[in-house]
Amino acid sequence: MRILIAPDHFKGSMRAHEVAEIIRKALNWHVPGIHCELLPLADGGEGTMAVLATALGGSFREVSVRDPLGRLVPAKLALVDAGRTAVVEMAAASGLLRLSATERNPLETHTLGTGDLLRAALDLGVERIVLGIGGSATNDGGMGMLCALGARFLDARGHDLAPAGRNLALVRGVDFSGLDPRLVHTHIEVICDVDNPLLGPQGATRVYGPQKGASEAELSTLEEGMRHYAAQLQRCCPRDIVHSAGAGAAGGLGAACIFLGASLRPGMEVIAELVDLEGRIAASDLVITGEGRVDEQTLRGKTVAGVLRLARKQRKPVIVIAGRVRDKDKVAQKLGATALFTTLSDALPDAEIGAHAAADLARTAASVAAVLQLGRQVRSGRD
CATH class of the missing domain: 3.40.50.10350 (Glycerate kinase; domain 1)
Known part of the structure; x- marks a missing residue:
């Protein structure tokens, strides 16, 4: 048997x-x-990277990334498929596990570290990135990830804005001319097991903001900021980044991934194929x-x-x-x-x-x- x-x-x-x-x-x-x-x-959450590396005979690489508050920390990514595919968990850089309970504050946290991980994968010459986006500590709409990959978000005076939930409403201009050109030639698959849109009662902020430390007043600030930020992104993207299923995943990181041309798929579906x-x-x-x-x-x-x-x-x-x-x-x-x-x-x-x-x-x-x-x-x- x-x-x-x-x-x-x-x-x-x-x-x-x-x-x-x-x-x-x-x-x-x-x-x-x-x-x-x-x-x-x-299924795309905790342990996905280790599971795939074990099942496919992969290896790990440790890199330095920024945590949700900008501190440098070590994080791992996995290489499988003879080094052609990188498996990345955003939580390794931008997850709640990186913060103490008193540090949770989605007005201040960001996804710069997730961008650091993606850039490290690109540096390794991969053709495909599988990105799990569960367990986030952030509500920045992926602003940090995009900044780490070369995007710029500008305020009314043309000054660069630091990525953070509190700055979403201040975005008055965007500059994607410096976005890493290797992204065009890299297939990104996002493991996403929620179908929340970006905005509204079932959106990123209202559903997941409280577990990341947001008060009721902060939820309103973040929601309005996300609405404004989304409008800026949408002008530069042919795909619907507001209403698409999964756009609200990981504090809006799903929307930024859609902007990059990524496909959002159920975690179990992707993993079942890989193994x-x-x-x-x-x-x-x-x-x-x-x-x-x-x-x-x-x-x-x-x-x-x-x-x-x-x-x-x-x-x-x-x-x-x-x-x-x-x-x-x-x-x-x-x-x-x-x-x-x-x-x-x-x-x-x-x-x-x-x-x-x-x-x-x-x-x-x-x-x-x-x-x-x-x-x-x-x-x-x-x-």
Whole structure:
């Protein structure tokens, strides 16, 4: 029996490769003679770069970038496909993980570091950049990223504006003559798992501004600034950067990526193509996938849903292992997995999940193995 073990990470407790290894050990221990292929996955968020580098035999490069407040910090990008493709996570430079809780301020934060990462990828001579834009700490509409790539934003007196949310409303002129010419010859794919437009109640500011530290008054300032900034960008772009799905992702970074000619695609779709997930599923007899929490959001294109979709296409059974499942009966029915196992007791406080996660997963994986072994015995008895 060939089993493909293709989980996402269990947020806050285990990375995807740790999850896969724990499941493999349990299966090999309890079901002798099986072959397990490990394929840790991600959907474009945290861990995407490491997952792709591992799956595709890539390598990492460390570069110096500016964090959301302009401090120089080290960050990594991955090279895959014989160095022709760079995988970049904007969060490595411009993410909330770079700030303390008291430093969150979308009026001041910027995406200069994301531009630094893209420029570093261009310096390495890549033909393609895959950019994940989850986990941002910014609401600058990608102004910082564009500045780092050679754009200039000018105030009413023709002076350069520093990229920041507070300066969006001050933009009176733009100069893209210095934009890095290598961008024209580089295909950029943006992994974007939200479909928010740039402006309005479902836009970048109103939906995501609060988690980045914006007060109600600051939200109004940022929204008006974004509206003004977007109008300036739109004059120079044939594509719709305001209403396009995903334009509001990462504090409007999606809009700036559209301006650069990038395509915005669901993360799981891009990653599945890169690692040939469908081909690996076709070569297996059973697929085991999972993530820390399975709920209605899972059904909207996250890793587990993507694996299930491709497995149904190949008519392969799938076992899902989740930390917890919200509305289990309802979600399980919609999910359409062959079997669904949970690792955590509903009575376990969230604060204790990390300490128990690995042991609980190992115990659940052993239960899965016991079921598989029982199935073998039943089939053997029939034969």
